[in-house]
Amino acid sequence: QQQVKQSPQSLIVQKGGISIINCAYENTAFDYFPWYQQFPGKGPALLIAIRPDVSEKKEGRFTISFNKSAKQFSLHIMDSQPGDSATYFCAARPTGTASKLTFGTGTRLQVTL
Amino acid sequence: DAGVTQSPTHLIKTRGQQVTLRCSPKSGHDTVSWYQQALGQGPQFIFQYYEEEERQRGNFPDRFSGHQFPNYSSELNVNALLLGDSALYLCASSLTTGQPQHFGDGTRLSIL
Numbered sequence: 001q002q003q004v005k006q007s008p009q010s011l012i013v014q015k016g017g018i019s020i021i022n023c024a025y026e027n028t029a030f031d032y033f034p035w036y037q038q039f040p041g042k043g044p045a046l047l048i049a050i051r052p053d054v055s056e057k058k059e060g061r062f063t064i065s066f067n068k069s070a071k072q073f074s075l076h077i078m079d080s081q082p083g084d085s086a087t088y089f090c091a092a093r094p095t096g097t098a099s100k101l102t103f104g105t106g107t108r109l110q111v112t113l
Numbered sequence: 114d115a116g117v118t119q120s121p122t123h124l125i126k127t128r129g130q131q132v133t134l135r136c137s138p139k140s141g142h143d144t145v146s147w148y149q150q151a152l153g154q155g156p157q158f159i160f161q162y163y164e165e166e167e168r169q170r171g172n173f174p175d176r177f178s179g180h181q182f183p184n185y186s187s188e189l190n191v192n193a194l195l196l197g198d199s200a201l202y203l204c205a206s207s208l209t210t211g212q213p214q215h216f217g218d219g220t221r222l223s224i225l
Contacts, residue, residue: 006155034213043117043203043216044156089155099146099207099214100169103155 003027004092006104013111019077021107023090028071030092034101035064035075038087047088048075080111115140117206117217125223126194134189134220138206145187146214147179150201162187163209191222199224 006023013019023033032051036044050057050064050073057064063076077084087108091101118137126132138145144163148156158171162181181187185206191198201221205214 036216041218043205043218046213046215049213091155099144099161099205099211100158100171101148101156101214102158105155106153 003102004090004104006090006107008107009105010108011110013080013109015080015082015111015113017080017111019080019084019109019111020074021088021090021109022072022074023092023104024070024072025092026071027092027094029095030102031095032093033064033066033073034091034093035062036089036091036103038089038106044089077109080109082111082113085109085111117142117204117215119202119204119217119220121220122218123221123223125225127225128194128196130194131190131192132194132222134191134202134204134222136187136189136204136206136217138185138187138204139215142206142208142215143185144207144209144212145181145185146205146207147187147189148203148205148216149173150203150219152200156203159189194224196224198222 034049035047037047038044048062061078066073087106090104120135146161147159150156160170165181176192178190201219203219205216207214
């Protein structure tokens with residue numbers, strides 16, 4: 001049962017452009033929303049995370065925007081670089097479950113020269 | 114500082130067999146979670162171990178079982194393997210439950 005819907009499935013962005021990946025959730029009892037980056041042959045690496053009491057969080061070129069009323073959150077990658085080419089997963093953690101992350105289906109990002 | 118390490122990296126089994134996958138958490142971490150990642154999909158939570166006990170479980174059958182040792186390392190066991198069990202199995206560790214999880218590079222399990 002899909003509880004976190006992620007879009008788009010794939011994304012092509014030119015170098016220097018902005019990459020935007022969106023996620024929507026159905027269960028309101030989530031209290032932690034991380035984004036993971038995964039390169040081929042590697043495990044997911046934590047990129048940035050946000051809690052629902054904050055509307056935006058920025059770390060370097062990566063920004064999470066969170067809209068609690070719409071149950072949506074998005075990842076913005078500014079000044080996208082070829083090295084950012086990877087698969088990105090949003091996730092959500094149900095309140096009280098401590099570690100049980102529910103992942104989206106992933107977005108394959110390709111940054112072209 | 115070693116991160117999460119998993120072994121083996123690749124494994125080929127046949128239907129009906131049993132398999133054991135191993136995970137050593139990141140130094141200082143005491144909580145281990147296991148995930149299954151099918152090709153082209155996001156990881157799915159199998160279960161979490163803390164203080165040598167299974168604390169949470171996802172929607173996986175009893176064929177999937179685990180263990181955590183006093184040194185916090187963990188094993189995932191899968192019995193009566195099915196073709197659908199072919200996937201990347203990821204181990205994630207954290208400093209106590211609720212803290213950010215760090216993933217290993219996984220074990221690629223192929224069932225013939």
